[in-house]
Amino acid sequence: MAERDELLLKIALLYYEEEITQSKIAEMLNLSRPTVASMLKEARQKGIVKIMIQHAEHDLLQKQASIRKKYHLQNLEIATLTNSNQKDIKAIAGELCTNLIEPLLPKIKNLGLGWGTTVYQYVTQANYLNLPDMKIIPLIGGVGLSHVKYHSNHLAFMLSQKYHSEVSYFYAPAIAESLEVKETLLKTNMLKEILTAGKNVDLAILGIGNPILSSTYHQLGYIDQTDTEILAKEKAIGDIGSTFFDKNGAPVFTDLSERMIGLSLEDIRKLKRVVIIATGEEKAESIETLLKMGFVTDLIIDETIADYLDQTKNPTD
Structure with missing residues (x-):
């Protein structure tokens, strides 16, 4: 030496x-x-000394930075059970969504809200704020008889109570009984107004589903086994708003999808700011598809989805 x-x-x-x-x-x-x-x-x-940072958060922060850069996100939060007293990953994601969203709200006039179990966690953990100039607008039909707490109207009402804000309601089911019923509803001024308002929100908070493996539609009884088989045959991998879509982001058209009422994927792509909150490995592929489309600005996910996104190819490659 x-x-x-x-x-x-x-x-x-x-x-x-x-x-x-x-x-x-x-x-x-x-x-x-x-x-x-x-x-x-x-x-x-010279390599005589090599310094390694060994901390539970280090890999997570590196992964977070990598995914945020890859998909040009304004914000990315990853829910993890590490160092948390909570055992429910959806609840942790909901808390992260609250921490991300609430500092932005004083500048928001119209807040769009989706539905589902993960969005529900955000709403239940929201803090009490005074935002009288803000209005909360459901982005999908919110009328139903079962699992009412996950419906968009109920979530919008709960959130308006916490934020002391105004609220509008979506007086229609997420899926109409028939195409004729849907067409009749769409002719009403109430639906025309809520759809127009939804297309012009400043910020939207939406959940993502997998119509084959896991979806709010299943939990609320909108989809049966026959519908699932048809969607699988048509290669649907995800749903957002009132649209089922395939791995290329193209809408999947079935009798079921034709009866859905709410903002479509195309409508959502035109919004100013879109926050997606989702947990569960079965949603990873559908989230990747939406990220490649370039309209998602903020993302809250769990570690399993983050691992999947971190390992996929850069969309620009």
């Missing part, structure tokens, strides 16, 4: 292993303190 490398190693061992200060090392070796600092830097550059 060269004489200088021996000195570099000696200084590194004294500093990093024996935890002796740079000033004391300088005194011991008859060197100046700036010389010791310089030689410690040289030891790192």
Whole structure:
């Protein structure tokens, strides 16, 4: 080993292993303190010293930065059970959504709201704020008899109570009983007004579903086994608003989708700011598809989805 490398190693061992200060090392070796600092830097550059950051959050933060850059996101939050007292990953995602959204709200006039179990977690954990100039607008039909707490109208009402804001209601089911019923509803002024308002919100908070494996439509009883088989045959991988879509982001048209009432994927793509909140590995592919379309501005996901997104190819490749 060269004489200088021996000195570099000696200084590194004294500093990093024996935890002796740079000033004391300088005194011991008859060197100046700036010389010791310089030689410690040289030891790192030559690979004699390698510094590794080992912390539970380090990999997560690197992954977060990588995904945010890859998909040009304004914000990305990853829900993890690490260092959390909560056991429900949806609840953690809901809390992250609250922390992300609420500082933005004083500048928001119209807040669009989707539906589902994860959006529900955001609403239940929302803080009490005074936002009388803001209006909350459901973006999909919100009338039904089962699992009412996940419906858009109920969520919008709950949130308006917490934020002391105005609220509008979507007086229609997410899926009409027939195409004729849908067409009749769409002719009413109430639906025309709520759809127009939804298309002009400043910020939208939406959940994502997988109509084959996991979806709000299943939980609310809108989809049966026959519908699932048809959607699988048509290669639907996700749903957002009132649209089922395939891996290319193209709408999947079936008798079921023709009866859906709410903002379409095309409508959502034109919104100013779109926040997606989702958990569950089964939603990873559908989220990747939406991210590649370039309209999602903010994303709250869990670690399983983050791992999937981090390993996929850059959309520009």
